[in-house]
Amino acid sequence: MNDRPAPGLADRLRAIVGERGLVGEDREKAPFETDWRGQYHGRAAAVVKPASTDEVARVVTLLAQERIAMVPRGGNTSLCGASVPDDSGTQVVINLSRMNRVRAVDPDNNTMTVEAGCVLEALQNVADEHGRFFPLSLGAEGSCEIGGNLSTNAGGTGVLRYGNTRELVLGLEVVLPDGRLWSGLRGLRKDNTGYDLKHLFVGAEGTLGIITAAVLKLFPKPRSRATAFVAIADPAAAVALLSKLRESCGERITGYELISRVCVDLVLKHIPAARDPLPARHAWYVLVELSDSAPGDAIGALFEAALGEAAEAGLVADAMIAASEAQRDALWQMREDITEAQKLEGASIKHDVSVPVSRVPELISRATAALEARFPGIRVVAFGHVGDGNIHYNCSKADRQEAAAFFSESPAVNHVVYQVVNDLGGSISAEHGLGVLKRDEIRLYKSALELDLMRAIKRTLDPHGLMNPGKVL
Ligand code: FAD
Numbered sequence: 001m002n003d004r005p006a007p008g009l010a011d012r013l014r015a016i017v018g019e020r021g022l023v024g025e026d027r028e029k030a031p032f033e034t035d036w037r038g039q040y041h042g043r044a045a046a047v048v049k050p051a052s053t054d055e056v057a058r059v060v061t062l063l064a065q066e067r068i069a070m071v072p073r074g075g076n077t078s079l080c081g082a083s084v085p086d087d088s089g090t091q092v093v094i095n096l097s098r099m100n101r102v103r104a105v106d107p108d109n110n111t112m113t114v115e116a117g118c119v120l121e122a123l124q125n126v127a128d129e130h131g132r133f134f135p136l137s138l139g140a141e142g143s144c145e146i147g148g149n150l151s152t153n154a155g156g157t158g159v160l161r162y163g164n165t166r167e168l169v170l171g172l173e174v175v176l177p178d179g180r181l182w183s184g185l186r187g188l189r190k191d192n193t194g195y196d197l198k199h200l201f202v203g204a205e206g207t208l209g210i211i212t213a214a215v216l217k218l219f220p221k222p223r224s225r226a227t228a229f230v231a232i233a234d235p236a237a238a239v240a241l242l243s244k245l246r247e248s249c250g251e252r253i254t255g256y257e258l259i260s261r262v263c264v265d266l267v268l269k270h271i272p273a274a275r276d277p278l279p280a281r282h283a284w285y286v287l288v289e290l291s292d293s294a295p296g297d298a299i300g301a302l303f304e305a306a307l308g309e310a311a312e313a314g315l316v317a318d319a320m321i322a323a324s325e326a327q328r329d330a331l332w333q334m335r336e337d338i339t340e341a342q343k344l345e346g347a348s349i350k351h352d353v354s355v356p357v358s359r360v361p362e363l364i365s366r367a368t369a370a371l372e373a374r375f376p377g378i379r380v381v382a383f384g385h386v387g388d389g390n391i392h393y394n395c396s397k398a399d400r401q402e403a404a405a406f407f408s409e410s411p412a413v414n415h416v417v418y419q420v421v422n423d424l425g426g427s428i429s430a431e432h433g434l435g436v437l438k439r440d441e442i443r444l445y446k447s448a449l450e451l452d453l454m455r456a457i458k459r460t461l462d463p464h465g466l467m468n469p470g471k472v473l
């Protein structure tokens with residue numbers, strides 16, 4: 001790998017991507033050298049914004065010949081420093097945002113073929129305009145891009161019913177680290193012709209190649225919905241309530257998010273438009289959504305009856321069922337604002353861990369006891385996709401602690417949480433990926449064989465280690 005800026009590099013890149021495709025001034029480069037939370041900072045030799053697959057391939061070919069490392073970049077909402085260059089000033093950031101065309105929609109095949117730089121929310125809208133539904137949904141959907149979603153195998157709030165991004169993709173187009181183009185844009189639901197290569201690139205965090213386009217699955221549009229904010233005693237009640245609702249509502253359960261009172265208080269404190277959905281305070285809540293492709297009120301009646309039964313069984317302390325789209329939106333806004341509110345509150349340490357759903361209560365109680373014993377005053381901000389066993393077991397600093405002192409404790413805090421997760425058979429990253437943040441820690445939790453196999457795949461596709469070096473492995 002080249003450890004010095006290559007002479008004349010900017011002119012050679014400009015010759016491929018044109019004036020508009022090269023970010024010139026240092027001032028304009030700055031946003032590409034840091035992450036969404038402002039926690040990671042680097043320096044880029046150049047930032048390019050190719051407008052087509054051909055331009056990506058030519059840029060990568062040039063950089064590979066010069067042995068220059070590259071950092072693929074989408075909407076930059078990564079929470080683990082995955083899309084930030086290192087501080088050597090020698091890496092080139094390749095941002096896909098200008099590649100934002102929808103190439104085709106095939107309603108009968110229930111697919112759309114899209115370029116990597118399409119913003120997730122724009123794709124949800126395109127599906128809707130064609131009478132279909134694209135179910136990937138997350139708080140960052142207004143700025144994250146599908147190339148980034150694929151590269152992180154993003155989860156979000158629809159996983160319970162529709163699966164992670166990996167389950168939503170049928171084909172990929174990828175520029176490999178040497179500049180060759182793999183055209184795997186197949187729209188097939190069945191294809192048993194050997195290794196399914198697309199899955200190598202999903203969740204690879206840009207370390208194996210640059211995704212330039214994808215064929216995505218579409219689904220029937222939900223035509224009726226019921227949404228409720230349900231107060232419960234504790235996380236064990238959340239798990240028991242999910243099992244009970246599954247018996248009566250089955251696959252109609254589309255969203256099932258755990259929210260602690262600490263989260264509600266943070267949102268009420270920092271987000272002026274937020275309102276407490278229930279009159280009294282409760283320690284825990286779940287935001288539950290049912291949806292059905294059949295229109296009508298049946299789903300509302302089913303939900304009310306199911307919650308009534310659950311209340312009789314002692315699983316529900318109180319509940320507010322949204323009576324309008326506006327109320328539904330406000331409930332989801334409360335959920336999605338937790339990340340922003342925690343950011344506004346100050347220094348936080350984030351975890352996106354998973355355990356079997358049945359073990360979530362133990363995860364929360366054991367990790368909280370261990371952390372509070374070792375870090376007096378630490379505030380646990382636990383929420384998230386409990387229906388998938390995936391909890392954002394985040395921590396905010398004690399009221400009077402300095403941010404720097406808190407951050408200096410993060411390796412120790414992480415370690416306490418990850419040990420509990422590991423004891424419960426879980427994963428230290430269920431959603432956001434390893435990036436830089438969890439790159440070292442993962443070595444403690446994956447077997448030597450798994451790490452060897454991962455390194456062998458990396459060497460095969462990227463023998464010179466040019467594609468997003470320093471991330472994942
Ligand atoms: P970036 O941040 O630009 O990049 C992420 C990684 O993908 C990097 O390794 C980068 O090198 C690589 N990459 C980007 N584009 C390409 C490409 N075309 N080809 C190859 N590699 C590429 N994540 C969840 O899973 N679930 C959530 O619920 C969730 N909620 C969030 C809420 C908020 C408010 C925020 C800020 C983040 C949230 N995230 C969540 C994390 C983040 O949004 C996701 O990881 C998202 O998928 C990243 O997409 P991006 O376009 O921003 O990617």
Ligand code: MLT
Nearest residue numbers: 139339350384392394431
């Ligand atoms: C979310 O689900 O809101 C994010 O993935 C969590 C986070 O910000 O930690």
Ligand code: ZN
Nearest residue numbers: 156384392431
């Ligand atoms: Zn999440």
